[in-house]
Amino acid sequence: MPSRSATAGPFNRSWGAYAFLAPALLILFLSLLLPAIATIGMSFTDISFLRPTNWVGLDNYFRLMADGRFQQAIGNTMYYTLGVTFPTMALGLLAAVALNRKFPFRIVFRTIFYLPVLTSLIAAAVVWVYLYEPYSGPVNGLFVSLGLGPQPWLSSPNLAMTALIIMAVWRDFGTAMIIYLAGLQDIPEEIYEAARLDGASKFSILWRITVPMLGSVTFYLMIILIVQSFQVFGAIYVMTGGGPLGSTETIVFQMYQTAFGYTEFGYSAAMSTVLFFVILLFSLVGTKIMRRGEG
Amino acid sequence: MAELELSGVSKTYGAFNALKDVSLEIGDGEFAVFVGPSGCGKSTLLRLIAGLDPVSEGQIAIGGKDVTSRQAGQRPIAMVFQNYALYPHMSVYDNIAFPLQMERRPKDEIRAEVAKAAQIVQLSTRLQDKPSKLSGGQRQRVAIARAIVRKPGIFLMDEPLSNLDAALRMEMRSELTQLHRRLGSTMVYVTHDQLEAMTMADRIVVLNGGKVEQVGPPMELYHNPANLFVAGFIGSPPMNFLAGTVRSAEGATVSVEAARIGVVTLPFSGEHLYAGDSVTLGIRPEALELGAGRQVQFSVVPEAVERLGLHTIVHAGEEGRPFTALFNGDPKLRAGEAINVSVDGASVKVFDADGILRSRRAEV
Ligand SMILES: Nc1ncnc2c1ncn2[C@@H]1O[C@H](COP(=O)(O)OP(=O)(O)O)[C@@H](O)[C@H]1O
Ligand SMILES: [Mg+2]
Numbered sequence: 001m002p003s004r005s006a007t008a009g010p011f012n013r014s015w016g017a018y019a020f021l022a023p024a025l026l027i028l029f030l031s032l033l034l035p036a037i038a039t040i041g042m043s044f045t046d047i048s049f050l051r052p053t054n055w056v057g058l059d060n061y062f063r064l065m066a067d068g069r070f071q072q073a074i075g076n077t078m079y080y081t082l083g084v085t086f087p088t089m090a091l092g093l094l095a096a097v098a099l100n101r102k103f104p105f106r107i108v109f110r111t112i113f114y115l116p117v118l119t120s121l122i123a124a125a126v127v128w129v130y131l132y133e134p135y136s137g138p139v140n141g142l143f144v145s146l147g148l149g150p151q152p153w154l155s156s157p158n159l160a161m162t163a164l165i166i167m168a169v170w171r172d173f174g175t176a177m178i179i180y181l182a183g184l185q186d187i188p189e190e191i192y193e194a195a196r197l198d199g200a201s202k203f204s205i206l207w208r209i210t211v212p213m214l215g216s217v218t219f220y221l222m223i224i225l226i227v228q229s230f231q232v233f234g235a236i237y238v239m240t241g242g243g244p245l246g247s248t249e250t251i252v253f254q255m256y257q258t259a260f261g262y263t264e265f266g267y268s269a270a271m272s273t274v275l276f277f278v279i280l281l282f283s284l285v286g287t288k289i290m291r292r293g294e295g
Numbered sequence: 296m297a298e299l300e301l302s303g304v305s306k307t308y309g310a311f312n313a314l315k316d317v318s319l320e321i322g323d324g325e326f327a328v329f330v331g332p333s334g335c336g337k338s339t340l341l342r343l344i345a346g347l348d349p350v351s352e353g354q355i356a357i358g359g360k361d362v363t364s365r366q367a368g369q370r371p372i373a374m375v376f377q378n379y380a381l382y383p384h385m386s387v388y389d390n391i392a393f394p395l396q397m398e399r400r401p402k403d404e405i406r407a408e409v410a411k412a413a414q415i416v417q418l419s420t421r422l423q424d425k426p427s428k429l430s431g432g433q434r435q436r437v438a439i440a441r442a443i444v445r446k447p448g449i450f451l452m453d454e455p456l457s458n459l460d461a462a463l464r465m466e467m468r469s470e471l472t473q474l475h476r477r478l479g480s481t482m483v484y485v486t487h488d489q490l491e492a493m494t495m496a497d498r499i500v501v502l503n504g505g506k507v508e509q510v511g512p513p514m515e516l517y518h519n520p521a522n523l524f525v526a527g528f529i530g531s532p533p534m535n536f537l538a539g540t541v542r543s544a545e546g547a548t549v550s551v552e553a554a555r556i557g558v559v560t561l562p563f564s565g566e567h568l569y570a571g572d573s574v575t576l577g578i579r580p581e582a583l584e585l586g587a588g589r590q591v592q593f594s595v596v597p598e599a600v601e602r603l604g605l606h607t608i609v610h611a612g613e614e615g616r617p618f619t620a621l622f623n624g625d626p627k628l629r630a631g632e633a634i635n636v637s638v639d640g641a642s643v644k645v646f647d648a649d650g651i652l653r654s655r656r657a658e659v
Contacts, residue, residue: 188378188380190376190378190380191380191381191382191383193347193367193374193376193380194374194376194380194381194382194441195382195393196347196366196367196368197345197346197347197367197368197372197373197374198368198393198394198397198441198445199368199369199394199397199398200368200393200397201397204397208382208393209382212384212385213383213384215384
């Protein structure tokens, strides 16, 4: 008996493992891989569900390269991504450093800062539409009381994207804070004490000790935020509908419009494929650099 | 002039008294060692001197100036931590240079100071490495170099050798002693290891339960431990204690009846001792000799014999109380076979009912 189990064991065990993994793999395949492959396939056609579908080769991609609207969407997406990612990280870091000390109500503050992350995006967006309301909205109320003129937040092509960025930072910095707080726990107290004894000011400690020691956390966070911002859709859908004058049209929003507004599913699939590979590239480069940092 | 002066220093954490009314003076250039069991408040005391924690009561003066209310970075001290506390993301060079960079010293001056300190700790070739590439001993040296560049009035070291293996610890012990001689600065060194204290200290401060038990040079503590705690803590193997009763205390001798050894007459003036008093006799294992050559004689039955070549340790505990004897060389002893031992009356310590030493020896 022992001899048989010795030879059959490893196979049985891995067979068992696959059996247990099968349901999850099946769901992953059906929900992620299959649609992804289908999308890539569709991007080589002019499928629209309204007329017969033709194979068009790379035509959709050539069209994309010359499409001024798509280029504007890329520009908008980059602006949004940069505008969200770095302020979110900076605010998250400051909040984490401030709340990493022991003081009364610190849990309360953590909860308050994290609450936006937990609210429903649509509910938050509706509230922010009210906040940005030009005549009776609190944001303009604040501006006026500070002696600054009222601003047409969501209805100005110059301001609408910035307004969306502010809201996204408000929503996301709680996530950054939580991740930074976890990173701060890994820095031993003794290192701060050594720095204090070495005569370092609070600012020097933050800049020379804390920030560099959070390097890999910062990098991880940056990749997450970039990938997430690339895919922004919900807030734009609710708050600006891509306007005014296409100033808040991002790649994903344009994909949505192209597919469901203009029923050009093939063309939309090409956009989606481009975005997919850009995000894949970011993730791969990100994990590569992270691995090297750990080594 | 005292370089470091603590007056009535106390520290409480909530209701817990970590340090109780500690007063001490440590002279300029002295190597002082705080020693005591784990949890007795050594690190706490060091942190108060460093300014990492505020005192609850009392004053701290360094170089004659009251620094009680000064922040950590503003006291003329440098500290070496038990876990090194190096900056892991910085090179060895930047670790050592950090305190100077914080003082905004000119770059070439910093370079020269770092090179000098690195040379003292023999790390000149490793300046570009990250601390993670160094061995434990090398990391410890980086921490020491980082302390050296500050040119502090006082070096504080909290169990700096406890993370090193035994051989390296011995080597670093003598290196630190040499470093002290070379720099001539005041050092306050914390350890729970009485061997480190004995070998390195000019003066030892024995702490127990947040209180100073005794302060003195190593040999003073060895020959005249002020009380039972110090007697049991200093010396290895530890001193043997035997419960006894004073028979008579007259003139220049005291007669005591004790477990195991019967009635003995000890040569010291028995002030503060009266017939009928309970006392504890203390006999160092190394004061015992084989045979009946000395004044106080008794026999023990070894239960275990440890032969170390240079000397032999005999364990002969009775009724749960440990008893050890240490003999020179390698005498032929066997567990279970009774042996006669003897000790000089002058080497027997007598502690009163409060544990205070009553048999002081003048000559040390
Ligand atoms: N921050 C603190 N809060 C509460 N108790 C503390 C704190 N720091 C130290 N203690 C207590 O004070 C006592 C002395 O600690 P410490 O000075 O670290 O001892 P050691 O002699 O081992 O270095 C210990 O009982 C410890 O639990
Ligand atoms: Mg300690």
